Amino acid sequence: MTPDRSVDPVAAEMQHTYDRYFSSEGYRHRYPQPNAATLDFLLANGARTATKILDFGCGNGRYALALLAESNANVTAFDISAASLTEFADALKRTPYGARVAFVHDDLTALGKPASYDLILMLFGVLSHVGDRATRVRTLSTLRRLLRNDGRLILSVPSIFRRRPWELLKAVLARRLGRAQPPQDEAGNIHFTRLVNGDSLTFFYHLYTLRDLRADLAAAGFAIQRCEAESVLPEWWVTQSRILRGLDRIVSRWIAPSLGYGIRVLARPV
Template structure:
């Protein structure tokens, strides 16, 4: 599949995911630890935030309650943005949000950003390295010199081991088709609301994440586990959430279900 084919497939996947309410059921609220991390890093005091890959506003809506910033919400899924906007109508925050649908150049019309968020594996859905670097270079061009990039990506040491093995063997034997011919790239299928949906992922080690960020003009200042348990479990169970936060303080970032990173422009 070409990069354009994958992009269209991911749009269709996430449109169905949001329209079926499967996403909202699976992830009913933000990861509280990630929200705390955002606030600890000053997002309550900034003026311009870009939530790149905002989805249905799971994090943006919570941030709007904690900040007076203007927030730009970007996503490739029209259904996710429609759901986000619908939820905004019952809040006093609508005038502080601008929506951009699947148009990177549309981000240029706003002021440079104090903070850019790429949370919960957004970068990993861009499955070709060149396109990921283009995306990161775009973020670098939009961020203020003293701005902060906060992102989280799935760890190659924790996520989807069978798919990772399958495509690693295919590459070794010379029959992996693009984009699975790139190390770390996988795809998998999940049944959601009566339909099989295919997801494309690029799994990261800390080394490969650092390399891509550096090539785009960012330096990692801090890295920690996003969670030990899957995010759906952390967001649905207060007991698991409590256990998860305690265990995350003991493990290295790469053993987390995902890695959460603070990066500065250089």
């Protein structure tokens, strides 16, 4: 059952943005592979032995494809962007793993029964795109129901201390002046436009503090078990350069999670 997008303008906008981002191949060029440190984190925290993985906001499958090669898991690939799933399906045809993947486009009701998955992924800012706090907690609660009681949720979100200071400042000023319209009336929510291959793409983000993330997860029945900086350098630098990737790995171990470009978390049901 496809949702009525007129009642969720953030989702409508993100769908439009990501359809253009993936169709233009801009996403693949910017992030040509998974972040190697995050992939290792997944493998060290259940992905190697998982039997059913839900990759929520899977994009073009840069993580799921790598996990299919490293495990025997069945993967459900969910995204609101049809173009992302098309790119994933095309890449999958060049592998022997097709029979282990089910695609679900934009229909939460098609994700299966409660307790269907032992591992759920929400990688590289998916949760931040979902909308205001109520929508984020509702989405996390849906994922909680889909996860087994002994299952794991691994997610990464952009840190408020590292991203988009100018847009954050504009949002703070708009709130102070009483001019912020929902969802910009909530702290940490921003809108910005980036030029990709000559196309202006507009993004909604909730930028996270660790405290915020802990609170959203707790409201949906999760507790953080492990938490680290996803990278120190921007994601596109570490996915494009081997040297920067190596340097980044060393430095990332030493910095506080909130000072990372992204915050990477393993959460467990409580």
